Amino acid sequence: MASFFPSISILCVLIIHVLVLADGGGVGINYGLLGNNLPPPSQVVSLLKSRHITRIRLFSPDVNVLNALQNSGIEVIIGTINQDIPAFRGINFAKTWVQTKIVPYAKTIRFRCISVGNEVIPGGMTSLVFPAIQNINTALKSFNLGQIPVSTAVPMNSLASSSPPSKGDFSGDVKPAMQQIAGFLAQNHFPLLITAYPYFAYAHEPSSIPLPFVLFTSPDVVVWDGKLGYKNMFDAMVDAVYSALEKIGAGGVEVVICESGWPSQGNGNFTTTELARTYNQNLVRHVRGSGTPKKPNKNVETYVFALFNENQKEPGVEQHFGLFYPNMTEVYHVDF
Template sequence: MRIVFNTTSTSKTSYKMDSFVPLISVLCVFIIHLSSLVDGGGIGIKSLTVDNLPPLDQFVTLLKSRNISQIRLFSPDLKILNALQNSEIQVIIGTFNQDIAILAGDINFAKAWVQTNIIPYIQTITFRCISIGNEVIPAVGIYALASSSPPLTGDFSGDVKPGIEHIKCLLANNGFPLLITTYPYFSYIHEPSSIQLQFVLFTSPDVVARDESLGYMNMFDAMVDAVYSALEKVGAGGVEVVIYESGWPLQGNGDFTTTELARTYNQNLLSHVHGSGTPKKPDKNVEAYVFALFNENQKDSGVEQHFGLFNPDMTEVYHVDF
């Protein structure tokens, strides 16, 4: 069984030109099977939390027609897994949070879970990883990065660092990635007067922030490089960072959430991760997963329901090229 350290950086992230301290929640993700990471910078869609999906054969056809080759499922759904067989779409599959304790404490339950949800599909679906739970510790109460600005000063906080120290050798020795979520949107809405919108949307024509010889034209790269720097400081500089969730809502928060802003961010994110690495690691493309495939009507009201690229009837909310 493989273990990956998973962090989230979401709604309380803030970024200033002289202060970048994301609030990152921490959880562990147990990996049953992990395919090799995509060197060219993979891209996928995090899904699904919606109760009115289209027929599953049409759902898979939609994914393939848009060249979406990787998805994340929050929890096992045998109907969706059956539909994905032989589709060549790679899957990150999660478990229910309420199952975590019994999975950890009852080997027979864990074996039965794998026997039910993985073994029947092992020849027909490539499972990139199996994540145990989702945002299991959403309110750690401290900043996971004690230092993050400039990005090269990135360092895990005292409360988080022992957890990283505990698993760093496992990650480094086995080539397992650190999974993080990155939301420049939440940083921007927290202090819009201190952040250039172009810096958030990947549209700045010039360098906005510098760190020694490195120039940053977008916030995404600064966030990722701060984590890379923090990993180096615990002796895990070779561990890869995977962005397992990023996106921009199109409704729910006034002028901060428009279709054009969402389209611009997600399209530029896709183009960026396919085209280049970060200033710190320019030769290593970042693998990223966009949130979300569909607008999700089971989420809390407000922006959480409006991250989707498609409506449940499979019509586009807005167009992006994969």
């Protein structure tokens, strides 16, 4: 019997490991609303369920969308609009926002996270983000909802350096704010949301970045960082953020990629449906199946951008990130 129990223990560990890899850390999709021809939210929820998409990110607390999501089982990252960030310096505004936007749905929707704005760091409101996070967290606790994480969505250009990944470091103008934010996130075990687009890096410097490196199709290591080898830019971006967090004493904060995608039109040969399909399908497969070289046992929770082509966004590539047309037919197929 003495040799039996260790075997059971090892088996349990292996089963847990397989289950974690099967869940893949979570794959979702961004559901934007900047279109005047989008389908009703109730139809969108049915579409999401039919495609086995169980996590979404919303950029604002739209009442019609939230009503449709009730009891759907779909997990939600929900954002505050950027224009409201200054008002969140007042605790009463934060409490009213939570009372009207979150409390009515807290029993029927699982909120993965509340994001204070979207990509306002770096920028003129950088210093306002941390007070807003604090006040929303305080407001949530006043309604016994303190288990809902509060964070913010930060772009890769908040880093002064990112290559090789171990050199990742926040730029000097945002570092004080990021130290406050990341310290709070670490203390509360909340994630940091990051928007990461290998597409934009490649489109900016196609002569110096191999296409297979951005499409997850390179069979060989492209970037060596000490003993760590990188076959794709996505992993390099994620690990650069982890390195930047380490440098401000918050290396334990989880990085969630709340946006990553590839446009299917708008920039010539850089934006074809085949390139978009290849990137997004390989992205989904990659984050479900493995971690990064720096954190190989930690799958990266990732949200594809985006659900629909949105005709009220800026003309060009911004209107063509969708996996679906507004009539809910596929622009191209991605298996979730």
